[in-house]
Amino acid sequence: MNYIDPHIHMVSRTTDDYETLAKMGCVAMSEPAFWAGFDRGSAESFRDYFNQLTDVEPKRAAQYGIQHFAWLCINAKEAENVELSREVLKLIPEFLDRPNVLGIGEIGLNKNTRNEAIIFQEHMELAVAHDQSVLIHTPHLADKYQGTRMILDMLADHSIDRHRILVDHVEEHTIGAVLDAGYWAGMTLYPVTKCTPSRAVDMIEKFGAERLCVNSAGDWGPSKPTAVPDLILEMRRRGHSEALIQKVVHDNPKEYFSQSKNFSLDR
Amino acid sequence: MNANEILDREFLEIRAKLLDVAAAFDRLERADGSVESDPRMQLLKTAAKLNATDSDHNLSRAEKMQMLFSRQYDPEWIKSFDLSQRG
Numbered sequence: 001m002n003y004i005d006p007h008i009h010m011v012s013r014t015t016d017d018y019e020t021l022a023k024m025g026c027v028a029m030s031e032p033a034f035w036a037g038f039d040r041g042s043a044e045s046f047r048d049y050f051n052q053l054t055d056v057e058p059k060r061a062a063q064y065g066i067q068h069f070a071w072l073c074i075n076a077k078e079a080e081n082v083e084l085s086r087e088v089l090k091l092i093p094e095f096l097d098r099p100n101v102l103g104i105g106e107i108g109l110n111k112n113t114r115n116e117a118i119i120f121q122e123h124m125e126l127a128v129a130h131d132q133s134v135l136i137h138t139p140h141l142a143d144k145y146q147g148t149r150m151i152l153d154m155l156a157d158h159s160i161d162r163h164r165i166l167v168d169h170v171e172e173h174t175i176g177a178v179l180d181a182g183y184w185a186g187m188t189l190y191p192v193t194k195c196t197p198s199r200a201v202d203m204i205e206k207f208g209a210e211r212l213c214v215n216s217a218g219d220w221g222p223s224k225p226t227a228v229p230d231l232i233l234e235m236r237r238r239g240h241s242e243a244l245i246q247k248v249v250h251d252n253p254k255e256y257f258s259q260s261k262n263f264s265l266d267r
Numbered sequence: 268m269n270a271n272e273i274l275d276r277e278f279l280e281i282r283a284k285l286l287d288v289a290a291a292f293d294r295l296e297r298a299d300g301s302v303e304s305d306p307r308m309q310l311l312k313t314a315a316k317l318n319a320t321d322s323d324h325n326l327s328r329a330e331k332m333q334m335l336f337s338r339q340y341d342p343e344w345i346k347s348f349d350l351s352q353r354g
């Protein structure tokens with residue numbers, strides 16, 4: 001089955017991964033800007049990263065017939081440095097017209113601090129000013145519930161169509177609030193710290209498939225770039241229809257991305 | 268899938284997961300030193316007991332366990348951060 005991985009960090013993955021994903025049916029993916037595993041020294045380092053996301057990765061993906069899209073921001077972890085963040089925020093507009101850019105992301109909270117909240121709000125103002133969709137990272141583990149609620153509180157301040165916002169890494173205790181408020185929700189299949197394919201299918205059964213996407217968030221940490229096919233298999237084993245599976249892994253991300261002016265799907 | 272089918276499919280898997288948890292508690296007890304007073308141990312024990320309780324209509328077991336491991340949310344947080352004074 002053709003599928004889209006709406007959240008995967010291919011800068012951290014090998015070319016062999018592109019080949020494997022293509023063989024498994026991945027036709028498109030989107031890559032949000034995130035933490036590199038170390039704090040960058042300057043805004044110029046982010047300029048290079050944005051070039052990588054908007055120039056290098058699309059070419060690498062195209063070799064395997066995969067369309068690569070990207071989201072730009074300074075991640076929640078480095079947002080603790082307000083001064084650096086503001087320099088990076090100034091860089092972003094010049095990249096927004098690059099042909100694979102879908103919007104601002106993945107912004108969010110990490111340890112739910114005041115500085116993170118300040119930079120979150122400034123990213124939201126940038127998104128509103130430039131009519132961009134927004135992809136939001138919610139914190140992990142013990143910080144997730146508190147951070148997700150804080151993010152929902154902050155989002156309520158902005159005049160942006162809620163359907164243009166995807167709140168990612170939802171789990172059992174946060175999915176309901178995100179969907180009820182009218183946002184898109186993303187479930188991340190990630191060993192140990194996030195969600196397993198079984199639990200993700202449980203949530204689809206419980207909440208339905210409207211405005212719900214599934215991603216691997218494959219990155220430089222212990223993660224599995226082929227996690228979306230794992231979910232497809234689990235849904236089939238439970239007897240779900242091909243139409244429902246396709247909605248979750250292909251049609252939903254396509255619908256969400258289609259609100260970005262740079263998005264079009266070749267196949 | 269009905270409940271019987273799910274149990275047929277998952278019995279051994281669930282059994283293995285529970286056994287893994289039991290062995291981990293044994294391992295902690297057997298090791299030198301003690302973590303009994305570590306608050307994380309209390310969380311783990313409460314979580315383990317949660318599996319054997321009935322779900323209630325408001326919260327599933329998974330949601331209850333997630334909340335057990337979550338930091339508190341204070342709806343007044345925005346006031347204490349004073350985000351109007353950014354900078």
Ligand SMILES: [Zn+2]
Pocket residue numbers: 007009032034106137217
């Ligand atoms: Zn990510």
